[in-house]
Amino acid sequence: MKLSISMWSVVSAVRQGKIDLAGFIDFAAQQQANGAQGVELLDYFWRDRDAEIPKVLRQISDAGLELAVYSIGNDFFQPERSAWEKQLADAKTGVEVADRLGVRTLRVFSGNAKPGYAFEDGLAWIVEGLAALAEYAERYKVTLALENHGLMAGRSDQVRQVIDAVGSPALRANIDTGNFLLVGQNPTDAARDLAPLAALVHLKDFRRAR
Known part of the structure; x- marks a missing residue:
């Protein structure tokens, strides 16, 4: 296991304009x-992804660090099919970006809670999305x-249920x-509960809050 620092750890500072991507790597x-x-x-955190990628890779290498994981914020809990398809397309782009970065682990989500819907209502959408994404990810290793x-697929048994339903070696747990x-x-x-399935730990x- 390699100890790494997530840029999300400094999200408050980023939002306040106190630090940027280069500053985080420093x-x-x-x-x-x-x-x-x-x-x-x-x-x-990207501002101009295509322009930033080579600079980021150079800075990480020069610092003697490893780019351990790339993370996306996909949401497959989409009642509207067009929105679901957009999420899948964006998530596939995330796989491609991970490959460009030389990263072999991509953090993904199931989806976000929607008013009036329970986990069971959106399970099929989540499984279908992650199954398609896992198949695509396998091509890139x-x-x-x-x-x-969050509150949707937030329990360990729910994460297990999704992973088991997808049934792909390319999908593990964070x-x-x-x-x-x-x-x-x-x-x-x-x-x-999830340790045997883990590929990443936060x-x-x-x-x-007070």
């Missing part, structure tokens, strides 16, 4: 003294890591320890 490089070996980049994100708290599940129990915690 920050991560400084953390090598504390054991950091790599970084996680997210599609959320990219492994998808499904995160227990264990996010903090997110289990959002759905009232003990993170230790959940992590143990180690984080939450502080209750």
